[in-house]
Amino acid sequence: MPSSHDVSPDPARLSGGALAAVTIIVVTRESAHCLPALNTLLSRCPNVIVSDNGSADGTAASARRLWPHAIVLDHGRNLGFGAANNRALARVQTPFAFLLNPDCEIDGPGLEALLATAAAMPQAAVLAPQLVSASGKPEINYRFPQTWWAPRGPGASGPTCVGFVCGAAMLLRMASFREVGFFDEQFFLYYEDDDLCLRLFNAKQNIVVVPAVLAIHHSRGSVRGASPWRHEYARGFHHAQSKLQFATKYRSREEAQRLRRWLLVTTTLGLPLRAIVFSPKLLARMFGRWRGLIGWRARG
Numbered sequence: 308m309p310s311s312h313d314v315s316p317d318p319a320r321l322s323g324g325a326l327a328a329v330t331i332i333v334v335t336r337e338s339a340h341c342l343p344a345l346n347t348l349l350s351r352c353p354n355v356i357v358s359d360n361g362s363a364d365g366t367a368a369s370a371r372r373l374w375p376h377a378i379v380l381d382h383g384r385n386l387g388f389g390a391a392n393n394r395a396l397a398r399v400q401t402p403f404a405f406l407l408n409p410d411c412e413i414d415g416p417g418l419e420a421l422l423a424t425a426a427a428m429p430q431a432a433v434l435a436p437q438l439v440s441a442s443g444k445p446e447i448n449y450r451f452p453q454t455w456w457a458p459r460g461p462g463a464s465g466p467t468c469v470g471f472v473c474g475a476a477m478l479l480r481m482a483s484f485r486e487v488g489f490f491d492e493q494f495f496l497y498y499e500d501d502d503l504c505l506r507l508f509n510a511k512q513n514i515v516v517v518p519a520v521l522a523i524h525h526s527r528g529s530v531r532g533a534s535p536w537r538h539e540y541a542r543g544f545h546h547a548q549s550k551l552q553f554a555t556k557y558r559s560r561e562e563a564q565r566l567r568r569w570l571l572v573t574t575t576l577g578l579p580l581r582a583i584v585f586s587p588k589l590l591a592r593m594f595g596r597w598r599g600l601i602g603w604r605a606r607g
Contacts, residue, residue, distance in 0.1 A: 324419075325419045325422045325423070326351070326352050326353065326415065326418065326419065326422075327353055327354070327401070328401055328402050328403055328422060329352070329354065329401055329402075329403040329404065329405050329418070329422060329478070330354035330355070330356060330398075330399045330400070330401045330403070330404045330405070331348070331349060331352050331354065331355045331356070331404075331405050331407055332356050332358065332392060332395040332396065332399075332404055332405065332406050332407065333345065333349075333355075333356070333357050333358070333370075333407050333408070333409055334358045334359075334360065334388055334391040334392055334395070334406075334408070334409075335357060335358070335359045335360065335362055335366045335367075335370070335409050336359070336360040336361070336362055336366075336385060337362050337363065337364050337366065337538075338362065338364075338366050338409040338410075339362065339364045339365050339366045339369045340364075341409035341410055341525075342366070342369050342370060342373055342409070343373075344412050345407070345409065345412070346373055346374075347414065347415075348412075348413060348414060348415055348418065349373070349374050349377070350373070350374060351415055352415075352418075353376065354399075354400075354401055355374055355376065355377035355378070356377065356378045356379075356380065356395040356398055356399070357370040357374075357377055357378070357379045357380065358380045358382070358391040358392065358394055358395040359379065359380065359381050359382060359391075360382055360384070360385040360386055360387070360388075360391050361382055361383050361384040361385045361386075367379050367381040378395075378398060380394055380395060380398075382394070387492065387494070387495035387496055387499075388474075388490075388494075388495070388496050388499055389489075389490030389491065389492050389494055389495075389499035389503075390490070390492045390495075392406060392489065392490055393489050393490050393492065396479075396481075396489050399481060401481070402480065402481055402482070403422065403425065403478055403479060403480060403481065404478075404479045404481060405418060405421075405476075405477070405478045405479070406474060406476065406477050406478075406479065407475075407476055408474075408475040408476065408524075410475075410524065410525040410526065411438070411475050411476045411522050411523065411524050411525070412522060412523040412525075413436060413476060413520070413521075413522040413523075417436060417520045417521065417522065418478075420517065420519065420520045421434050421435075421436060421478045421517055421520055422478070424466055424515070424517050424520075425478060425480060428466065428513070428515060430513050431480065431513045431514070431515045432479070432480050432483030432484070432487075432507055432512035432513055432514065433472060433477050433478065433479055433480070433483075433504070433507065433512075433513075433514045433515065434466075434477070434478040434515045434516075434517055435448065435449065435472035435473070435476060435477045435478065435514075435515070435516050435517065436476055436516075436517060436518075436520040436521055436522040437463075437516065437517070437518040437519075437520065437521050437522070438473060438475060438476065438521075438522055438523075438524040439521050439522070439523060439524065440523070440524065440526070441523055441525060445462065446473075446524060446526070448472060448473035448475070448516075448524075449463070449467075449469045449471060449472045449473070449516040450469060450470065450471050451469060451470035451471065452470040452471060452501075452504070452505050452508055455470065462518065463516050463518045464518065465518065465519070466515050466516070466517050466518075467515065467516050467518070468513050468514065468515055469514055469515070469516050470504060470505070470508045470514060471500070471501060471504040471505070471508075471514065472500070472504060472514055472516055473500060474499065474500030474503070475522075475524055476522045476524075477500075483507075483512055486510065487503075487506050487507055487510050487512065488506075489503070490502075490503055491503070491556075493552055493556075493606050494549045494552060494553070495545050495548070495549065496541070496542075496545035496546070496549065497545055497546045497549040497550070498549035498550060498552065498553045499549070501553060502553060502556070505557065535588065536587055536588065536591040537591075539588045539589070539591040539592040539595065540591045540592065540594060540595035540598075541595060542592055542595065543591070543592035543593060543594065543595030543596035543597075543598075543599060544595035544596065544598055544599035545595075545599065546596065546599070547570065547595075547596045547597075547599030547600045547603065548599045548602075548603050550566070550570075551563045551566060551567055551600070551603050551605070552605075552606060554566050555605045555606070560605050563605060564605075567600055567603060570596075570600055571597070571600050571601070574593060574596055574597045574600060575597065577593060578590075578593055578594065578597060581593050
């Protein structure tokens with residue numbers, strides 16, 4: 308497991324100390340296969356909340372068995388990523404919350420390093436590690452808001468203020484969110500982290516990436532079930548809907564409608580090509596995208 312530390316974690320130290328100041332929040336959906344990889348960290352953290360979005364694979368029961376000390380919120384249905392995080396954040400009693408996707412792995416020393424940076428940078432509302440693939444390749448999980456300027460230049464070499472970090476792994480200073488609030492539940496899946504970071508950026512709150520701290524991200528690995536095509540369809544559907552909702556919120560309804568028309572044309576033309584070069588998952592995702600565009604109605 309990559310880490311900015313070479314020493315092995317001390318279980319006695321990890322059971323309290325710096326980690327007592329943070330609550331780990333994991334939102335799950337058909338994620339039982341991910342839980343064992345999280346055990347090294349979560350079994351040693353005193354404050355853990357698992358917010359389960361109606362999994363049918365025994366995720367909630369597995370979480371209770373692995374971590375008897377955890378709060379497991381079994382919603383019985385899929386509330387969406389932001390809403391499930393909000394339900395957990397309402398339970399947090401610690402100064403910090405660490406949002407961790409089921410398909411992300413970070414060790415105790417890495418999380419402690421984020422907390423140490425937070426202590427040294429008391430104006431930072433959000434701190435995030437560098438995400439890497441299972442092979443260790445860095446992912447692009449931070450940038451400035453796309454509504455301001457396009458990313459350019461080399462990656463960060465030290466703690467750096469940015470305008471966006473990926474919601475797969477982010478440390479929140481709870482006091483910084485009293486006025487900004489947490490996730491906008493109009494975004495069911497996708498763009499909820501873009502929206503949250505942009506609201507923080509506009510409120511002149513600091514978002515910091517800490518590239519020395521690494522977290523393994525098994526991208527698109529958090530959901531597994533009996534119907535993978537259905538999950539890919541849902542990804543495409545909600546990505547399209549959230550993209551248009553984001554355009555409505557931060558640009559205009561008119562611009563969102565223009566974007567919708569363009570995406571409908573390109574997606575409609577792309578569907579036959581995707582069917583010829585047959586990939587069931589990608590075809591299901593593109594069809595979901597098309598349905599999301601067809602059925603979209605501006606909200607807010």
